[in-house]
Amino acid sequence: MASLRTGYRLLPAIRAQPRLQRFPSRSYSSGPDEKNVIDAESIESILSRPSWSVRSLLPEESGPSPTPALTPKELRHLLRLSALPQPSSEAEEKKMLETLESQIHFVKEIQRIDTTGVEPLRSIRDETAEATKENTIGLDALKDTMARERVVGRSRRIERTPAEKNTKPDGDAWDGNALGSASKTMGRYFVVETSR
Structure with missing residues (x-):
């Protein structure tokens, strides 16, 4: 809980x-x-x-706001800056302005909420003590990485020695023959039979 x-x-x-x-x-x-x-x-x-409800943050349905936040000239300028197509008709322009007015009203309503003393949400994750402990990187996890570091020169620059190259990344079971498990081959290629 x-x-x-x-x-x-x-x-x-x-x-x-x-x-x-x-x-x-x-x-x-x-x-x-x-x-x-x-x-x-x-x-x-x-x-x-x-x-x-989110509807409580949207403008009233009764009619347009008395002072519009955007003029048609500003809308066209914003569309040009955004490289979006200009409205093809006055009805489309009116619809765009109504949508933008609604979005601006929504943002202003959110900004009006008093958030003093509320800790900001940094990420959505499990914040229980067990999850914090699981996600904490300790010295044990860094031991191998720190063992490959050495201090070099007068400026005491840290240099990492390269890790040993893994010659068998797929494990010991793989012998290097990619075609070994193919049912049908043709030269250096495997054949996939289809219904065609």
């Missing part, structure tokens, strides 16, 4: 947004002695209905 803790890290930021529905106040834990342990039924009830 420790991984649930990371899924609700943005809880304070979402609570600060007035248009979004609020999450119920819950505490999650993974220890058996703690009193707030949740069971599978409780998790299912949490995940059964959405707590907010």
